[in-house]
Amino acid sequence: MNIIRYRNLAGLATAPVHGSFGRWGGVSHGALADLNVGAAVGDEPQRVAENRRRMGQALGLELLVSAGQVHGDRVAVVAERPEVDQEIADCDALVSNLPGVGLLICQADCQAIMLHDPQRRVVANIHAGWRGSALNIIAVTIKVMAERFNTAPTDLQAAISPSLGPCCAEFVNHHRELPPAFQAYQVRENYFDFWAISREQLLSAGVLPGNIEAAEICTRCNPNFFSFRRDRACGRQGSVIAL
Numbered sequence: 001m002n003i004i005r006y007r008n009l010a011g012l013a014t015a016p017v018h019g020s021f022g023r024w025g026g027v028s029h030g031a032l033a034d035l036n037v038g039a040a041v042g043d044e045p046q047r048v049a050e051n052r053r054r055m056g057q058a059l060g061l062e063l064l065v066s067a068g069q070v071h072g073d074r075v076a077v078v079a080e081r082p083e084v085d086q087e088i089a090d091c092d093a094l095v096s097n098l099p100g101v102g103l104l105i106c107q108a109d110c111q112a113i114m115l116h117d118p119q120r121r122v123v124a125n126i127h128a129g130w131r132g133s134a135l136n137i138i139a140v141t142i143k144v145m146a147e148r149f150n151t152a153p154t155d156l157q158a159a160i161s162p163s164l165g166p167c168c169a170e171f172v173n174h175h176r177e178l179p180p181a182f183q184a185y186q187v188r189e190n191y192f193d194f195w196a197i198s199r200e201q202l203l204s205a206g207v208l209p210g211n212i213e214a215a216e217i218c219t220r221c222n223p224n225f226f227s228f229r230r231d232r233a234c235g236r237q238g239s240v241i242a243l
Helices: 045-059 130-134 137-149 180-185 194-204
Strands: 017-021 063-067 075-078 086-088 093-096 101-107 111-117 122-128 157-160 186-188 212-214 237-242
Touching: 017 045, 017 111, 045 063, 045 101, 045 237, 063 093, 075 137, 093 101, 093 137, 101 111, 101 122, 111 137, 111 194, 111 237, 122 130, 122 137, 122 237, 130 137, 130 194, 137 194, 157 194, 180 186, 180 194, 194 212
Parallel strands: 063 086, 063 101, 075 093, 157 212
Antiparallel strands: 017 237, 093 122, 101 237, 111 122, 111 157
């Protein structure tokens, strides 16, 4: 089981439990091998549940809340502790101040962007594919944290998970699909740097430059991660953050 942790999320006494997982160490088979945590890719529910249990166990968590992920910009606030693992439908970001509740984002090239407010003791996890980036779900999530928990963006620590890198983020229909402002992040014809886009959106929302860390691992290039761009039929790895 390969787990990536981020220095800026781990550097304080109040550091959150967190990790971006790769694809190995679970019980799923075939194209979904091994640690598939996606419930909507044709895997057996009991295997997904076991994989999620193993993920939680690796982080010392007994409870995970996941986002339904519809490539929109709806943010769900987890204000009450569920009795069992829960998936919240029709949202792409989760925010909570409940200790011990892991916020899970499932991925196969999209970014998970994890946020920690050490002053107000709040965490968030954001699913940002290209549609979420176009909607600036990062800014929407930080606004929710500010309105609900009085988070100051300058206090936030942010981590950008492994995801599709500028080497592989090809958008041949970018003039139709992507906002004009994204043209500044085109690294060569039809290829875009979404790591840089997310960094700029975090900065524009008020996060300090030194508080942003990116894994900068391309999931399509690295066989230790699921990649929809590479394989089409594949599982979903996960990123988790919790107080």
